Amino acid sequence: MTAYVIRRLLQIIPVLIVVSMIAYGLIHIAPGNPALHIAGPDASEDVIREIESQLGLDRPVHEQYFSWVSRAVQGDLGVSLRTRVPVTQEIFQYLPNSLALGVGSLVLSVIIGVIMGITAALKQNSLVDNGIMFMAVSGISAPSFVRGVAVMWVFAITLGWFPISGGPPGGDLLSAEGLRHMMLPMVALSIGPLATLGRMGRSSMLEVLGQDYIRTAQAKGLSQRVVLYKHALRNALLPVVTVIGFQVGAMFGGTIVTETIFAWPGVGRRIVGAISARDFPVVQAAVLLLAFVFIVANLLVDIAYVFIDPRIRYD
């Protein structure tokens, strides 16, 4: 197991290198010049050239890339072209906000999604099942900005329970006000994964409940609780956990839209601003961060298999 984890961790390195090359290439191919953004659209050619020279943008792209890599391996991700603040500072200042949002949403969606899925499976073809599946399909179908606006409309504008938008006052995430501000974007962000997990949980549970060993357990006279928790749930969870791994990536991608709607100051918002300004170092660092989160989430899922299903071994 330890060897497997180390091997998987080492595999992260080539993946990140490839991701960084693709991200670097794409943002340089896209039209738009960061020097033009800094100087303003009406600046003279001389000023633009001067800024390009200052920022090293006048060098060939591959040279810029290797220069970036050589500094990145030493922990220096460069300086934001827009704000002149070190990228690590820029990203990590807002990472806690995005992590809190992402992790909170994940927990919410896993708890509610799995409960919904299991309940629907146990009440198959009933009104409850149809109601849950209707909600799940609606949740999956609605684009993230619609989900965000709907949540805002109901809980902030109509009921007035939560603030309409904004980050934690004073930047304090752990305060009661910080929690209040985070609640709606967290709920909005969790709806999509929650719906997916609900549907997956239902189909997985139904499949397991139809297996011979469940019928055998029931025939042996085991209580329904034992049948469900000890025999069915664990097996039903395996595909659900796989989906959770993918949902983590989707969720961190989804923070971009949700953070914008709710004016939540997170990494997603910084990425949007950085892309508009062609702020290469920030985009590069943020893409690497998202790739890293996605890879680690999937590694954790693979490790979780071992605990859920003892038959799985990584020797």
Added chain:
Amino acid sequence: MFSSLDRKTVLIAIAVIALGAFAAACAPEVEEDPEDPAEPDEEYDVDATVVMARGTGVETLDIHNTTHVEATNTWSLMGDSLVAFDEDGNLVPLLAEDWEVGPEGLEYTFFLREDVTFHSGHELTAHDVEATFERWLTEEGSPTADDLGEVESIEAVDDYTFQLVLEEPNNAIWNILAARYGSIVNASNIEAEGDSWGTPAADHIDGTGPFELVDWRPDDVMVFERHDDYTWGPPEIYDNTGPAQIARLEYRVIPEDATRVEELLAGTVHLDQMVSRGDLVRIEQSDIINYIEATPASVEFLGFHCQREPFDDVLIRRALAHAINKQEIADVAYEGVSEPATSFLRPGMPGYSAEMAEFNREYDPAKAEELLDEAGWDETEDGVRMKDGEPLEFTLSAFDDEVRLTSAELYQAQAAQVGMDMELDVMESAAMFEHLRAEEHQMFTMGVTIGRRGPDVLRWYHHPDEQPAPNRFYYEDDELVDLLNLQRTTPDEDEQMQAYVEIERILMEDAAWVPVVWRDYIRGFNEQIADPKVDHPVYDGHFKLLDMRMAN
């Protein structure tokens, strides 16, 4: 059958709902401060916090390394320039209480107020002004250093006298000196902060303005507190010369237009600086929001690449100018909050003359068709005119924001009515500006706020020295070049005014561009703001909120 699970399910669901309810219940209640009881009979709350919202955040406050409006707006609150323009375009004192101009128009001597202090308590002297200009002129890559023209010298003559000497006359200098990025900075503060100065990492960014920046979380909020010593607001512009009548100002970044309006309706935002036209109906239905049509010196126009087919033919340009129904653009794309433009310079700003309206090309499709016939483009059955077997087709490059996109679609429909096949190439701003700079356009649509340059913007946009940007028109005419130079250097004001009129005449006669709409911006105020008004409703001047008051 699975009753135990059901109970668990219900319990967990209750727990989740309870968490939400707990968070909602944690909302702080408004507590009355026994030390500071509200005076019920007072009309205004001088201890109030006003929350303003805007769509985009400030990237940098290094005022010599940016031209972004969010940064200059913020410096307008935090700092002051030497002089300012009042609502009628007259020059008025700000940090300089008086000034003298040498006989050749080259030497500018400024006599500073002696009662000005920075937020830090540091007293303003001519040495700060000298250091500001030194940095402005020498900072590598400064996008605004060239605006001052050729500077021979800058010097603090004594503690309260500053002298600027130019190598050649520059009538646009006053616009530059009064611009928001002309704010005087504290040189010792810049030195102390080093590379952090102007960034969110700085401990303090010192200015002389009515508000001091005390907290800055990019893309989230900027917090300002009142500069209690501030008393030097120009009385020609503000009823209140200082200090500000509110204690604290929060500048929140809310990217979504609809979210900003909802915050305004909820009273959690008191002022939205740029209300989207799409939200006007919602505001008009509300009785708790007032809105004001602020009219900065801004114009939206259609521009042609005058050396590229088919717009190298003046008849085509004139025909398209007559095909454009400006009233329809103003009514539909701008929701009626803007008026059709009859010239590039707009009424109320320096350089404007009512004579300019005479050169305007009125909406006249019949005239447009006549001009196209004259140019040899024949009508066809499918509606698109042809000449020598080629259809009359071209591409309009346009920004992707909602208003300009709607405008572009209207231009397309209007051009089609006279047999022109206009394609749209819509792109986001970074791509668009690079596209224009690379001369990939045939025609384009954009807008410009004229404040920074004043009427000298005409030179900036049409002088051959300014290609490829901001002169994206490539219209060349020797008489025009002479006039553009003359307006900048002549000491005779009448001659200068006549030059502006002649410049507008030439550009409109040859239809190098088509001014379409004098654009107005909409500012929304919650009813808690007493007597809302817009600082500088006409000219693109200072935004200091000195007259803003919060009702009790």
